[in-house]
Every structure is written in structure tokens, then in C-alpha cells.
Amino acid sequence: MHEESGRRHFLKATIMGAGVLASTPLLALTPRETVKIHNIYPFYGKHQEGILTPAQKHIYFIVLDLHTTELDKIKAMFQMWTNYSANLTSGKNVKNYSNNAYVPPVDTGEADSLNPHNLTLTFGVSAQFFDKLNLTHLKPEKLRDLPAFPREQLQERYSGGDICIQACADDPQVAFHAVRNLVRAARSHISMKWSQSGFNAFEGKDTPRNLFAFKDGTGNPQTPQKLDETVWVNSQDWLNNGSYLVVRRIKMFLETWDRTNLFSQEQTFGRHRDTGAPIGEKHEFDEVDINKKDDKGNYVIPEVSHVHIARKTGQSILRRSYSYSDGIDEHGQFDAGLLFISFQKDPEQFIKIQNAFGNIDKMNEYITHMGTGLFACFAGVIDEHDYLGKALFEQA
Ligand SMILES: C=CC1=C(C)c2cc3[nH]c(cc4nc(cc5[nH]c(cc1n2)c(C)c5CCC(=O)O)C(CCC(=O)O)=C4C)c(C)c3C=C
Ligand SMILES: [Fe+2]
Numbered sequence: 001m002h003e004e005s006g007r008r009h010f011l012k013a014t015i016m017g018a019g020v021l022a023s024t025p026l027l028a029l030t031p032r033e034t035v036k037i038h039n040i041y042p043f044y045g046k047h048q049e050g051i052l053t054p055a056q057k058h059i060y061f062i063v064l065d066l067h068t069t070e071l072d073k074i075k076a077m078f079q080m081w082t083n084y085s086a087n088l089t090s091g092k093n094v095k096n097y098s099n100n101a102y103v104p105p106v107d108t109g110e111a112d113s114l115n116p117h118n119l120t121l122t123f124g125v126s127a128q129f130f131d132k133l134n135l136t137h138l139k140p141e142k143l144r145d146l147p148a149f150p151r152e153q154l155q156e157r158y159s160g161g162d163i164c165i166q167a168c169a170d171d172p173q174v175a176f177h178a179v180r181n182l183v184r185a186a187r188s189h190i191s192m193k194w195s196q197s198g199f200n201a202f203e204g205k206d207t208p209r210n211l212f213a214f215k216d217g218t219g220n221p222q223t224p225q226k227l228d229e230t231v232w233v234n235s236q237d238w239l240n241n242g243s244y245l246v247v248r249r250i251k252m253f254l255e256t257w258d259r260t261n262l263f264s265q266e267q268t269f270g271r272h273r274d275t276g277a278p279i280g281e282k283h284e285f286d287e288v289d290i291n292k293k294d295d296k297g298n299y300v301i302p303e304v305s306h307v308h309i310a311r312k313t314g315q316s317i318l319r320r321s322y323s324y325s326d327g328i329d330e331h332g333q334f335d336a337g338l339l340f341i342s343f344q345k346d347p348e349q350f351i352k353i354q355n356a357f358g359n360i361d362k363m364n365e366y367i368t369h370m371g372t373g374l375f376a377c378f379a380g381v382i383d384e385h386d387y388l389g390k391a392l393f394e395q396a
Helices: 007-017 025-029 071-089 127-132 172-185 224-231 254-258 262-269 306-312 347-357 362-366
Strands: 058-066 120-125 163-169 190-199 243-252 322-328 334-344 367-377
Touching: 058 172, 058 322, 058 334, 071 120, 071 172, 163 172, 163 243, 163 367, 172 190, 224 334, 243 347, 254 334, 254 362, 262 306, 262 362, 306 347, 334 347, 334 367, 362 367
Parallel strands: none
Antiparallel strands: 058 163, 058 190, 120 163, 120 367, 190 322, 243 334, 243 367, 322 334
16 A cells, blocks of 8 residues: 555646636536545556455445447456556546536546545456357356355345446445446446445454454455465466455344344354354454364354354355345345355355355354355456456457
8 A cells, every 4th residue: 555646636637737717617626635645455466456455344346237249349348447447446536537527527526535445446257248248168167157055045136247346445435436437437338237335344453243243254264375275266267366256145134133142142153252252262363173072072163053064164265245234124124134255266165165054054044145146356457558357358
């Protein structure tokens, strides 16, 4: 992260440069004072940001459908998105404002006086993307629809789609602004399929708590080596250095949970609610020993607990989820839950864990999966000569 003068400074310079037009409607764009831009994650790099990046406080996640089967147009769209994303993540507008006040401003403007707030933009494509563009021969073997899982209640309005954009930032308006402008600029090629905003609350480097009040993310791989092994695709094809993103919109029955006693809540996860420590331990990052038994011969971390089941699979994924609350459902209950997002080098890592939860995870009483998606996220954009998906589009 570094400091540089940004969107506000630029806007001021643009308009002062147009001083001769001072009495024209251009004045409507007059900026406030210059703001020092800070909190930047660099856009360029070997991997896309928003994957290993520490989770920010807000997400706006959107899934788009393709409106064209013309590959050239889609390639040009990703080139434009690359350029716009590099600008947005460094605190600039998507493009310089025009001096002509009789055209709609090129940037929608609601982030004009804001820092980038650690904005990251992460792009992925689904199996259908390849089928629609006649690129089935380039579709990775592992990029298939996720299998059906027990008890899920998937709804079309939270599922499917061709392209995903994950915008994360420490300010909700910055995240939304980015998606709004990327979509706006590509409207003739795409339409919006579904979206979800979400939030994470934490102080400093603390693990965020989900809406069941448990720390969520503790068991994520922690060392750089383990993270690399878990997340990055290492292949000969275009997805090398990319990752697979699984998204699940999971409704959490808060009212039922709130009637559950604390002992049962902790038995559900296998961790203590206040500290996040494994049951029987004191500290959040104390070792999780799923084989440990008490003096009556019972597992200390119950066999049906969420953590016991996940751990027993031996699989590793990087979870980067956000809570959501979306008003009230048709039964007069909160429509709230978790926008579960995980990154892994192979979707099987997620599938094995979810299959293990199956019908036995004690948490099943309190949740249901309502939305789904699997996307292959490109490698990072190395520099200004590169663009999102270049390795794929050059083979097409
Ligand atoms: C298939 C993958 C997973 C889904 C779906 C999932 C949903 C889900 N999880 C919580 C809350 C917690 N999960 C925790 C740990 C945990 N969860 C998964 C996987 C999925 N969770 C894994 C791999 C792990 C780590 C297990 C380990 O090895 O330790 C925890 C404990 C704290 C932590 O490690 O983060 C909580 C709490 C919710 C509420 C939820 C769906 C709504
Ligand atoms: Fe979990």
C-alpha cells in the first residue's frame, strides 16, 4: 500500500484546466479539496488480489450473463475492465472526465471524494462462459457445475451465470461504485444475473465473527507455503496461477439459533464462542485435536460438529466469506446468512468437505444453501501490457 494523489486531485486538475468554461454547467463537477490517497492494494501482480488479500470489511459480489457470443467483443471487454480496474483500485475514476458537460460523466462519481479503501477486484468465469463462446476445448476439466449436495435449496435467482466480479473494500460505496462502473461500461455485452453485498466486522487483525457470533476463519491455512499449496492452480494451461472460487449463498436461521443454549451452540461448531478456541482449549489458535477424548471416552470436539467433520476430511480451502442481511423473508424472519466464498486450486477440495457435512453436520439444523457458483479466476495481470484472461484469449 502506498500514497499517491488520486481521484480527487485529478478531478480538480481536470476542471481547473477547463477554467475558461467556469460559468458552464461543468461547474456541477467541482470537487472538494484534494484528498491524500492511501490504502491501496496494487492491481498488478502474479495473482489477482482479493484472494490471499486479508478480507476487507465489505463485499459487493456480482454474477453476469453474456449477451454476445462474439469472442472479440468479450476480449475487448476484459481489456477495458483491466484498465478500469487498475484505475479504480488506485483511487482514480475509470476514465478522465470529459470537458463536455452535455454528455453523461464517464464515471458515475459517487467515489469522487473517497479513498480506495483497499479496494480489490477479482474476476472469474464459469463453465457456461466457455460453452457460450464455443471455447469448450479450453474449458478446464475441473470447471464443471458443482454436484447436488444433501439438503440444499438452491434458487435460480442466486445461482448460475457466466462471469463473476468480487469487489471488496473497507467502504461499501467504494465496492459498489467499482462494480456499477464496470457493469455500466459493458452493458451491451452482459446483463446482471445475481448479486449480493456483505459485511465483515472486526477490530484490527482479529478474526471476524459471523452472525452466529462465532469467529469465522480461524482454521484457514496460515503459512504462506500452506496458502500457496491450497489456493493456486499449478498447470500447463491458461489457468496457471489462477484459482477456483466457490460461492454459496447460505441462509442462517438466526431466530432458531438464538433459542439454542450456549452449550449446544459450541457443540455445533466444536469451538468456544467467546475465544474461538477449540472445545477444551483456551486460545483461538490452540491446536485442534479431533481425536481427543474425555474421561468417559467421548470426543471432546463432537464427531458431528462442523469443525470435526471438516478437519477429518484432511482437505484445505481458503475461506473468505462475508455476512449478509437482506431484509425479511416470506415467513417474517430475517433473511440473513453467509455469502460463503472459498478459494482452492481444485473444486474437489470444497466438494469433499461439503459432502462430508452431508446430512450429519450439526449446523445443518440452522442453515440452508440457497445459491451457488463455481468460477475459474484468472492469474494476475502482470503489468500494463497484460490484461485479464490474456492467456486464455490468446489461445482462443
Ligand atoms: C464446504 C465448506 C464449508 C462451508 C459451506 C461452510 C459453511 C459455514 N461455516 C460456518 C462457520 C464456521 N466454519 C468454521 C470452520 C470451517 N468451515 C469449513 C468449511 C465450510 N464451512 C472449514 C474447512 C472449516 C475449518 C475446519 C478446521 O480445519 O478447523 C468455523 C470455526 C472457526 C474457523 O475455523 O473458521 C465456523 C464458526 C458457517 C456459519 C457456515 C455457513 C453458514
Ligand atoms: Fe464453516
